[in-house]
Amino acid sequence: MITIQSNALTKKFGDFTAVNGVRFAVNEGEIFGLLGPNGAGKTTTLRMLAGLLTPTSGEGFIAGHSMQQEPLKARRELGFLTGDMDLYRRLNPAEMLTYFGNLYQVPKKELKPRVEQLIDWFGITPFRDRYCEKLSTGQKQRTSIARTLVHNPKVVVLDEPTTGLDIMASEFVLQFIRKIAKEQGKTVIFSTHHLNEVKRLCDRVGIIHQSNLVALGTIEEVKAQTGQPTLTKAFFDLVNVEESIIM
Amino acid sequence: MRWSIINTIYKKELTEVLRDKRTVYLVILLPFFLYPVMFAVIGLLSSSQMEKINQESVKILVNEDVKTSPLYAILQQDSTLSVEEGAFDPNGLDSTKNTIGLEIQDIQRDSNDQAQAFNVNIYYNSTKDVTESRANRINQQIEALNQQLLAQRLEERNLQSDFLTPIRVNKVDLAPPAAQMGKLIGRFLPMILLFFIFTGMIYIAIDITAGEKERQTLQTLFVSPIKVPEIITGKFLAVFTVGVVSAVMNLLSLILAFFIQVKLMGGGDGLSSMSLSVSSQGAFWLVLLILLSTVFIGGITLAVVVLANSYKESQSYVTPLMMLLLLPAIFATQPGVELTAQTALIPIVNIFLAMGEIFIGDFDPKLMALVSAMALIYAIIALVLASIIFANENVVTGQKVSMKSLFSRS
Numbered sequence: 040m041i042t043i044q045s046n047a048l049t050k051k052f053g054d055f056t057a058v059n060g061v062r063f064a065v066n067e068g069e070i071f072g073l074l075g076p077n078g079a080g081k082t083t084t085l086r087m088l089a090g091l092l093t094p095t096s097g098e099g100f101i102a103g104h105s106m107q108q109e110p111l112k113a114r115r116e117l118g119f120l121t122g123d124m125d126l127y128r129r130l131n132p133a134e135m136l137t138y139f140g141n142l143y144q145v146p147k148k149e150l151k152p153r154v155e156q157l158i159d160w161f162g163i164t165p166f167r168d169r170y171c172e173k174l175s176t177g178q179k180q181r182t183s184i185a186r187t188l189v190h191n192p193k194v195v196v197l198d199e200p201t202t203g204l205d206i207m208a209s210e211f212v213l214q215f216i217r218k219i220a221k222e223q224g225k226t227v228i229f230s231t232h233h234l235n236e237v238k239r240l241c242d243r244v245g246i247i248h249q250s251n252l253v254a255l256g257t258i259e260e261v262k263a264q265t266g267q268p269t270l271t272k273a274f275f276d277l278v279n280v281e282e283s284i285i286m
Numbered sequence: 287m288r289w290s291i292i293n294t295i296y297k298k299e300l301t302e303v304l305r306d307k308r309t310v311y312l313v314i315l316l317p318f319f320l321y322p323v324m325f326a327v328i329g330l331l332s333s334s335q336m337e338k339i340n341q342e343s344v345k346i347l348v349n350e351d352v353k354t355s356p357l358y359a360i361l362q363q364d365s366t367l368s369v370e371e372g373a374f375d376p377n378g379l380d381s382t383k384n385t386i387g388l389e390i391q392d393i394q395r396d397s398n399d400q401a402q403a404f405n406v407n408i409y410y411n412s413t414k415d416v417t418e419s420r421a422n423r424i425n426q427q428i429e430a431l432n433q434q435l436l437a438q439r440l441e442e443r444n445l446q447s448d449f450l451t452p453i454r455v456n457k458v459d460l461a462p463p464a465a466q467m468g469k470l471i472g473r474f475l476p477m478i479l480l481f482f483i484f485t486g487m488i489y490i491a492i493d494i495t496a497g498e499k500e501r502q503t504l505q506t507l508f509v510s511p512i513k514v515p516e517i518i519t520g521k522f523l524a525v526f527t528v529g530v531v532s533a534v535m536n537l538l539s540l541i542l543a544f545f546i547q548v549k550l551m552g553g554g555d556g557l558s559s560m561s562l563s564v565s566s567q568g569a570f571w572l573v574l575l576i577l578l579s580t581v582f583i584g585g586i587t588l589a590v591v592v593l594a595n596s597y598k599e600s601q602s603y604v605t606p607l608m609m610l611l612l613l614p615a616i617f618a619t620q621p622g623v624e625l626t627a628q629t630a631l632i633p634i635v636n637i638f639l640a641m642g643e644i645f646i647g648d649f650d651p652k653l654m655a656l657v658s659a660m661a662l663i664y665a666i667i668a669l670v671l672a673s674i675i676f677a678n679e680n681v682v683t684g685q686k687v688s689m690k691s692l693f694s695r696s
């Protein structure tokens with residue numbers, strides 16, 4: 040069953056086309072990686088899917104709901120996280136989760152046990168009553184991820200979720216992605232620069248280059264499409280960069 | 287719009303505001319204590335300073351003619367004056383040593399006139415508080431002596447005091463004391479009140495818009511299943527609450543400070559003459575206008591500061607916003623500007639004029655209703671504008687917001 044669909048999403052800023060007719064679909068329980076160099080259009084695509092940007096043309100669907108036609112229904116099924124999202128400074132993690140639970144209109148009876156469950160899952164208990172401004176980067180990341188899941192969404196969209204994190208916090212995020220997709224059946228789409236993360240986690244990938252989706256499929260399919268033996272070589276081949284220039 | 291969502295946002299914003307000790311001190315507690323303390327300190331300092339000035343000794347140089355005049359006794363009675371006789375050069379007086387010069391010159395009189403007359407010159411430096419104050423005191427004493435001598439001369443000639451004032455003018459103000467006070471207060475109180483509302487709201491408005499953009503928490507809100515008008519209403523209500531609380535605290539503080547000042551000045555009687563009365567109907571319109579102007583100022587403030595991407599950038603919008611309030615206020619206090627069906631249509635000006643009329647106690651309920659309706663319309667326009675700006679995707683994603691992007695669809 041398809042739970043994320045990018046239906047020819049296009050975004051123009053004046054004369055500049057940031058995303059040009061990007062089409063892909065992601066199935067339930069699948070981990071989909073969106074790859075591309077800086078400025079390729081990954082973040083703009085994810086922001087259109089999350090409803091933060093209005094497409095110039097095309098349509099995005101989350102769990103069967105059009106983000107443009109039924110934004111509230113689509114957002115209710117969506118958990119969105121980017122590396123640069125912060126937390127409210129003067130709320131503690133428990134209040135933060137409760138606040139967003141209320142915004143997502145999680146029924147009161149379900150919200151309290153859900154918040155406690157997330158606090159337990161993500162090891163937030165030791166700092167649950169501490170204001171977010173006093174949390175470490177790793178503690179903030181755990182709280183942010185828990186916030187993404189407070190309404191039990193079917194789809195989780197992560198825009199460069201490991202950017203700026205140390206190795207421990209990054210590992211935590213990667214384990215979280217695998218867990219929610221493979222154990223809880225959620226659909227995950229995430230953008231990254233790190234090919235290792237993609238190799239480790241993704242069922243399928245899409246490579247965006249200069250606003251266009253230039254490859255789509257499993258890692259093996261992308262390698263076959265480019266005739267390259269590794270994903271790294273396939274990636275450089277697709278973005279027209281010789282690996283030797285970079286290495 | 288769903289009120290449960292608005293209430294959730296409103297409560298969260300207020301919780302964060304109340305947990306920010308700096309904001310609570312600056313917006314609520316500081317104003318409450320600032321004015322009474324400030325007024326009391328200024329009152330005490332100025333009264334002790336006056337006492338010091340009055341007690342300080344001053345050297346007074348007098349010419350020979352003074353010694354034979356009745357002025358000499360007056361100068362001798364003042365223990366703070368050290369009188370030195372002899373000729374002196376007025377330009378050579380050393381003002382740093384608290385020195386005053388006083389000389390008497392005879393006036394050439396008509397031979398038929400038997401009355402003696404003098405010119406008295408007092409030389410002092412007006413930039414020195416002590417010499418200026420002492421020169422004034424000597425002047426007052428000479429004036430009293432003058433009146434005394436005049437009365438004696440009139441009596442000697444069997445003349446009444448009316449002889450010198452053929453026409454006596456009595457101006458009778460028919461306005462009740464409360465209305466006179468109302469006119470005075472009505473000129474500056476609305477300005478102070480709206481200024482307090484603005485200063486109370488501005489930093490909260492910045493914090494929950496530009497501040498949130500800077501801290502990158504706004505996107506989290508926009509990916510939630512909530513509508514932009516719900517976000518802006520929740521945030522606006524928090525700003526509105528702080529604005530009203532700030533205005534009330536400032537006003538109470540100012541009233542308290544005023545009473546303390548009057549007490550310090552020894553004016554038990556002063557209070558009754560400064561009484562201000564507002565009828566219950568006037569109070570109703572006053573509260574309504576304060577609330578509506580808070581909505582308007584809050585809406586405009588939110589709409590403007592949300593354009594900024596950082597706390598620092600938003601600071602540069604504070605002065606233009608202040609001018610937006612100040613210029614209509616100055617216009618409204620100009621002589622001859624009154625509340626009419628035309629001026630009732632001008633935003634801010636109408637509020638100032640309407641409040642002024644309420645304080646005087648002479649207002650037309652129809653005009654009050656018109657002003658309220660216009661204030662409501664402007665408040666709604668401000669909120670809609672804030673909502674449009676807030677919904678702009680450049681605001682959502684923390685990008686620079688251009689005027690072109692506000693009114694065009696991508």
